[in-house]
Amino acid sequence: xxxxxxxxxxxxxxxxxxxxxxANAPLLYxxxxxxxHLVDPHPPGxxxxxxEAQSPLLWMNSHAEDITMFTDDTxxxxxxxxxxxxxxxxxxxxxxxxxxxxxxxxxxxWVYEQAVAxxxxxxxxxxxxxxxxxxxxxxxxxxxxxxxxxxRPLLADLVVLALGHLDADPDxxxxxxxxxxxxxxxxxxxxxxTADSDLSALPAxxxxxxxxxxxxxxxxxxxxxxxxxGRYEGDTYLPSGREPVLYAGSRRGVPYRSKIGxxxxxxxxxxxxxxxxxxxxxxxARPRGFDFRRDVWPLVEKELxxxxxxxxxxxxxxxxxxxxxxxxxxxxxxDPAGRAALVASAVPDPADRLDLAALxxxxxxxxxxxxxxxxxxxxxxxxxxxxxxxxxxxxPDQSVFLGLLSVYGQLVRLGDIGGRWHGFFSYLASGPPGPxxxxxxxxxxxxxxxxxxxxxxxxxxxxxxxxxSPTVPGVVTEARALVExxxxxxxxxxxxxxxxxxxxxxxxxxxxxxxxxxDAADGxxxxxxxxPHPRRFALGPHTDARGSGAFTRPRTGGPAFRQxxxxxxxxxxxxxxxxxxxxx
Numbered sequence: 001x002x003x004x005x006x007x008x009x010x011x012x013x014x015x016x017x018x019x020x021x022x023a024n025a026p027l028l029y030x031x032x033x034x035x036x037h038l039v040d041p042h043p044p045g046x047x048x049x050x051x052e053a054q055s056p057l058l059w060m061n062s063h064a065e066d067i068t069m070f071t072d073d074t075x076x077x078x079x080x081x082x083x084x085x086x087x088x089x090x091x092x093x094x095x096x097x098x099x100x101x102x103x104x105x106x107x108x109x110w111v112y113e114q115a116v117a118x119x120x121x122x123x124x125x126x127x128x129x130x131x132x133x134x135x136x137x138x139x140x141x142x143x144x145x146x147x148x149x150x151x152r153p154l155l156a157d158l159v160v161l162a163l164g165h166l167d168a169d170p171d172x173x174x175x176x177x178x179x180x181x182x183x184x185x186x187x188x189x190x191x192x193x194t195a196d197s198d199l200s201a202l203p204a205x206x207x208x209x210x211x212x213x214x215x216x217x218x219x220x221x222x223x224x225x226x227x228x229x230g231r232y233e234g235d236t237y238l239p240s241g242r243e244p245v246l247y248a249g250s251r252r253g254v255p256y257r258s259k260i261g262x263x264x265x266x267x268x269x270x271x272x273x274x275x276x277x278x279x280x281x282x283x284x285a286r287p288r289g290f291d292f293r294r295d296v297w298p299l300v301e302k303e304l305x306x307x308x309x310x311x312x313x314x315x316x317x318x319x320x321x322x323x324x325x326x327x328x329x330x331x332x333x334x335d336p337a338g339r340a341a342l343v344a345s346a347v348p349d350p351a352d353r354l355d356l357a358a359l360x361x362x363x364x365x366x367x368x369x370x371x372x373x374x375x376x377x378x379x380x381x382x383x384x385x386x387x388x389x390x391x392x393x394x395x396p397d398q399s400v401f402l403g404l405l406s407v408y409g410q411l412v413r414l415g416d417i418g419g420r421w422h423g424f425f426s427y428l429a430s431g432p433p434g435p436x437x438x439x440x441x442x443x444x445x446x447x448x449x450x451x452x453x454x455x456x457x458x459x460x461x462x463x464x465x466x467x468x469s470p471t472v473p474g475v476v477t478e479a480r481a482l483v484e485x486x487x488x489x490x491x492x493x494x495x496x497x498x499x500x501x502x503x504x505x506x507x508x509x510x511x512x513x514x515x516x517x518x519d520a521a522d523g524x525x526x527x528x529x530x531x532p533h534p535r536r537f538a539l540g541p542h543t544d545a546r547g548s549g550a551f552t553r554p555r556t557g558g559p560a561f562r563q564x565x566x567x568x569x570x571x572x573x574x575x576x577x578x579x580x581x582x583x584x
Contacts, residue, residue, distance in 0.1 A: 002031075002032070002034060002035055003031050003033065003034045003035070003157050003575045004034070004035045004037065004142075004155055004156045004157050005034065005035070005037070005156060005157065005158050005159075005160070005571060005575070006036075006037045006132075006143070006154050006156040006159045006160070007036065007037070007038050007039070007159075007160045007162055008039045008040070008132045008145065008159065008160070008161050008162065008163060008499065009039070009040055009047065009161065009162035009163045009164050009540070010038040010039070010040035010042070010043075010044040010112070011040065011045075011046065011047020011049065011050065011108075011162070011164045012045075012046075012069065012108055012164075012551070013162040013164055013540045013560070013564070014040070014044075014160070014162035014164075015044065015108060015111055015115060016069065016162075016560065016561070016564040017160055017162055017539065017564050017567055017568055018038075018112065018115045018116070019069065019070075019082070019111065019114075019564070020079060020561075020564045020565045020567070020568035020569075021036070021115075021119070021568045021571065021572065022082075022116075022118040022119045023071075023079055023080050023082045023118075023565075023568075024079045024080070024565070024568050024572055025119060025120050025123060026120060028569060028572040028573060028576060029120065029123070029575065029576055031122070031575055031576060032122060033122045033123075033124075034122065034123045034124070034575060035123075035124050035126060036119075036123065036124070036126070037126050037128060037145075037154050037156070038125060038126070038127045038128065039128045039130060039131075039132045039145065039147060039154070040127070040128075041130055041131055042129075043105070043109060045105070045109035045110070045111060045112030046105035046106075046108040046109055047164055048193075049164065049165060049193065049195075050104050050105045050108055051105050052102045052105035052109070054101060054102065054105075054195045055195065055222075055223060055227065056100055056102055057100075057222050057223065057226050057227055058100065058101045058195060058219055058222065058223075059098045059100055059101065059436075060087075060098055060099050060100070060101060060104050061098070061215060061259075061430060061432065062098070062259075062551060063088075063096050063097065063098065063259075064086065064087040064088030064091065064093055064094070064095055064096075064097045064098070064099050065086055065087075065088045065089075065095030065096065065554075066086070066551075066553045066554070067086055067088075067104070067107075067551045067552075067553075068084070068086045068087070068552055068553070068554045069084065069107075069108065069111045069551075069552075070082060070083050070084030071561050071565075072554060072555055072558075074555045074556065074558070075557060075558045075561045075562055075565070076557065076562055077561065077562045077565035078565065078566070078569060079568065079569055082118075084111070084114070086554055087099060087103070087104060087107050090107050090110065091103055091106075091107065098433040098435070128150075128154070130148045130149060130150060131147065131148040131498075132146070132147055132148075132499045133146045133148055133498050133499060133502070134146050134498060134499055134502040134503075135159055135499060135502070136506075137535070139533060139535065140534075142155050142156060142157060143155070143156045143157070143158070143159050143535055143536070144156075145159060156535075157535065157574070157575060158535050158536075158537070158571055158574060158575065159535065159536050159537070160523075160537045160538070160539065160567060161499070161503075161525075161536070161537065161538040161539070161540075161542075162538075162540055163497060163500065163538075163540055163542050164541070165487065165488075165541055166488070166495050166496065166497045166500065166541075166542055167193075167488055167490065167495070167496040167497070168191070168488035168489060168490035168491070168495055168496060169496060170190050170191075171494070174188075174190045174191070176460070177190075177458075177460055177465075177482065178190060181460075181482070184463045184464070186463075186465065186480045186481065186482070187201045187202060187208075187481035187482070188465075188481075188482050189201075189202075189481075189482070189483045190484050190488075191216075191484045191486050191489070192484075192487075192488065193216075193487065193488075194219035194220050194485070195219065195223075197220075199220070199223055199224060199227075201481070202224065202244045202481050202483070203244060203481070204228075204242045204243060205241070205243075205244065205245070206244050206245065206480065206481065207244070207245045207247055207479040208246055208247065208479055208482070208483060209247050209458060209465050209467045209477065209479045209481065209483070210246050210247065210249075210483045210485050211248075211249065211250065211456055211458060211467075211482070211483070211484050211485060211486075212484060212485030213248055213250040213252065213254065213256065213485070214250075214256050214426060214427070214485070214486065215256065215426070215430070215431075216485045216487055217248060218432045218440075220246075220483060220485050221246065221439070221440065221443065221449070222436075222439075224243055224244060224246065225237070225239075225243050225439075225443060225448060228240055228243055229242055230242075230243060230448075232439060232442060235438065235442055236442060236445075236446070237439070237442040237443050237445070237446040237448065238446075239446060239448060243448050244481070245447065245448060245449075245450065246443075246448065246449045246450065247450045247451075247452050247467060247477050248449060248450070248451060248485075249451065249452030249453050249454070249456030249467065249469055250454070250456055251454065251455060251456070252360070252363065252454055253363045253378075253452070253453045253454030253455070253456065253469065253471055254362055254363060254378065254381060254382075254454075255382060255431070255432065255440060256426065256427050256428075256430070256431030256432060257359075257385055257389065257427060257428055258385050258389040258431055258432065258433075258434045258437050259431055259432065259433050260389050260390075260397060260401060261389055261390035261434050262390060262391070262395070262398070264395075265392075265395075266314075267314060267315075268399075268402060269306065269310040269311060269399050269402060269403065270310070271306075271307060271402065271403060271406040272303065272409075272410065273303060273306045273307075274299055274302040274303045274306060274332075275296075275299040275300060275303040275406075275407055275410050276410065277410070279299055280410045283296065283414060284413070284414065290414075292417050292421070296417065298336065300407050300411075300421075301336070301356060302339070303403055303406065303407055304354065304356065304400050304404065304407065305331070305339065305343075305354050306328075306331065307396075307400050307402060307403030308354040308396045308397075308399055308400050308403070309327065309331065309343070309347075309396070310324070310399065311395055311398070311399035312347065312396045313327055313328075315395060316352075316393070316395075316396075319347070319348070319349060319352050320346055320347055321345065321346050321347070321348060322345075322346040327342070330342050352396070354396070359428065360424060360427070360428075361454070362381060363453065363454040363471050366471065367470065367471060367472070367473055368471060368472050371450070371472050371475050374451060374453060374471060374472050375444060375450065379441055379444055379445070382437055382441055383441070385437070386437055386438065389434065390434060400428070401428070401429050402556075404425055404428060404429045405429070405556050405557075406557075408425060408559065409556075409557050409559045412546075412559045412563075413520055415511070415517075415520065415544040415545065419489070419513065450477075452467050452469050452471075452472075452477065453469025453470070454469055454470070454471050455469060455470055456468075456469050457469065462478075464479065464480055465478070465479050465480070465481070465482045466478050466479075467479070490542060491510070491513070491514025491515070492504035492510045492514055492542075493510075495542065497542075500516065503516070503525070504516070507527050507528060508525050508526070508527060508528075508533075509525075509526045509528045509530070515542060515543055515544045515546065516538050516542055516543045516544070518537070518538050518539075518543045518545050519532040520545060521566060522537065522566040522569075522570040523537045523538055523539050523543070523545060523563060523566065523570075524537055524570070525537065525538050534574070535574075537567050537570070537571070539560075539563055539564065545563060
């Protein structure tokens, strides 16, 4: 009997697992035949988010040279390295290009096709363009994967859930806002993937409140401006007249930081230094667990500071008052208060010091007497950010970015560490391309975009939505439309994906934040007693081993690659053992 593996989700994660199976199979798989069933209603490779059938106005959020689906020798994994082209090498485009998502979808389709072509001849791949509804079966026997509009299940020796980003039912607040909108004839768009949202209900010329200032907002901004016929002439936006007026705010009240616009040169910081495998092992070994704010964040701060000052002292020594060896030794030995005093004495210009709190909350303690004053102040903030992020004199910012990647590689091992870290990482390391922020400035000058401020509050009252912020006390904006510009946060209980909900109802464990709990070693799904399921695996943002959500940059270790490899090797080892083969 041929063995059977079902992979639910044929997007980048499912494709990555398939690539690792192809790389490891010649050494690990000795069976006579294996059928791999890919279950996804969307195209293999690209999946839903990166499908080629979407607006050509939507860009990738990374330079084409910083996107790869292939491993290299920086990835700490047991399987063989199979190098391949980055997006820019494959497409033959400038590496500094922010390519369209359609092109990324084509790249992912090609990666999928290459992985299939490299599988041994006894391994066959079958794509089922349907949704998977549930998985049943005992721990000891074959699993049944039930598909939409198919009366008989797929039989599987093993199942890998690579579900990707999922829709979620609204929480209590969103349900109340939607109900209020329905009663009063308003428009409320809850968290969603912007490319899939129906924006036609947002009327031209009318105010629209937008809560969220990250990447979902950038997509919304593009589709409601250029997507409605507006265009740019240099730094000037020429409206079509069909745009709404966007009133945007968030917890921080500012857009994500710009992508860095210069190339790295010289020595890289020797990372990890203060948050590496040894420190992660020690945290995981604590019998009573650990607290992120108390136990992990101080290590994160110290690591990012080390990356910043290593670059400053070794590349811009004229802006420092100590030698690097002396500073490094004192920095390593000092407590947080001592490090602050050390930095104050050794780095004369405050602009050269790393202040994570100020970076994270730039509007804290600031208030403006009028909305117009704040519009100009926020435009000035964005202009300063753009100037700094495109000026190699401030290359310690790039070093902090590398530090963030290093830290993320360790935090993935710690499991579900809460959403605040992921938001902080995205804000500093995964902001929009510089040209998008320049478009934002042009829209602001044209009056199409208005800034609300930090800690934006939305009230549903008086038959409308009202927005306010302590950044501009006393100013209230009324609108008949509210858009939540952020991605859904699916939990095992609120995910619209029936498979995930059924899995949880069947006894799978969840973290306090509602993520599916998996074994850190190879992604096996854990039950509520902490036992790994021998035949079910899960990878991706719906699990507590989630990564950053971004594509891997070449030569950065790629935690997702390491996870994919571990899962693929466990799958192949299981199927290679006669005792692990199909049991009725």
